[in-house]
Amino acid sequence: MKLLLFFVLFIILFIFIRKAHKNTKDVLINKVQISPNAIGHGPKVNILHLSDLHLENISISPEQLYEKLKDESIDLIALTGDFLDRTRTIPKLVPYLKVLNKLNAKHGIYAVLGNHDYVLRNKNLEKLIQTLENYNCIVLKNQNDVIYVDGKPVNIIGIDDFSTKRSDLESSYSGIYAGTNLVLTHDPNIVLHMKEYHFDYLLAGHFHGGQICYPKAYHLVKMGKLVRMNMIKGLHNHHGKSFYISEGLGQTGVNIRVGSRPEITLHELSLNTANDQVQQAI
DSSP states (O other), rough: OOHHHHHHEEEEEHHHHHHHOOOOOOOOEEEEEEESSOOOOEEEEEEEEEOOGGGGGGGHHHHHHHEEEETTTSSEEEESSOOSOOGGHHHHHHHHHHHHTTTTTOOOOOEEEEETTTOHHHOOOOOOOHHHHTTTTTEEESSEEEEETTEEEEEEEEOOTTTOOOOOHHHHHOOOOOEEEEEEEOOOGGGGGGGOOOOOEEEEOSGGGGGBBBSSSSSGGEEEEEHHHSSSEEEEETTTTEEOOOOSBSSSSSSSSSSSOOEEEEEEEEESSSSSSSEEOO
C-alpha cells in the first residue's frame, strides 16, 4: 500500500514539475499604454522592456525572441538587470544582444544591472559590462542620458540596484533636462524612496511575478515592502507616479514557473504625460 502511495505521489510530482517547466516556454507579450487624459496627440515612444533574463535558466532562444519581436515598432530598448550570475554564462548573452541590435531601435539600448549581476566581481563584472557595451548597450549606474523624440527631451535615468544598496538617487538625477523622466532600475522597491524625485514612468523587474505562486508568492515577503503591498508584477501607481514590474524572461533557482509566465513587454509612452496621466494596460 505504501509503495502504491509513493508511486502515485511520484507521478503527481512528475506531472506537476513537467507542467511547471512547460510554463517557462509560454512567453507572454504584454502591451501597455501610458496615455495623457488630454485630447491632444503628442509624440510617443515605443519601449521594449526585458528584465531578468537569468541566462542560466531561460527557455526562449535568441531566434524565438527575434521572431516574436521582428514586426514590432520599437524606438527604445530597456533592459532592467539580472542577466546572469556566472562568468561562464557571459558568452550566452551575445546572441541575445545581437537579436536586440537587429531590431534597430531608433533610440538605442539602455541597461541597468541587478543583484544577480553583482554576484560577479571585479574583472568578471567588468567583462559583463564590456560585453553589453560592445553590443551598443548604454549601461547606466546611477547615471542618466537624454534622447529627443520629435524634439522633446526624454531623460533616461538608470538607478543602480536597490536590493544590494547601490542606489544613489541624487547622482542618478544629477544634471537632468526638463522633460519626460523615464527611470530604469532593477528592484522596484526604490519607488518607495522617490517621493522627492519625479518620474513619469519607471520600469523594473526583480520579483519574477513570484515565479512560483502557491497561490501567492509567500516566499517573496523578505524582498521588500512592495511585496507586502501586493505589488509584484504589472502596472502600479505610487504617489501619482506610474511604474511597471516585469515578470522577467528567465528563471532563477529551478527552471519552473507556477502561477506566473515569462514576459516581454511593449510600452507606448506618450511624452506629454508630465503630471496628469491615465494608465491602461492592454
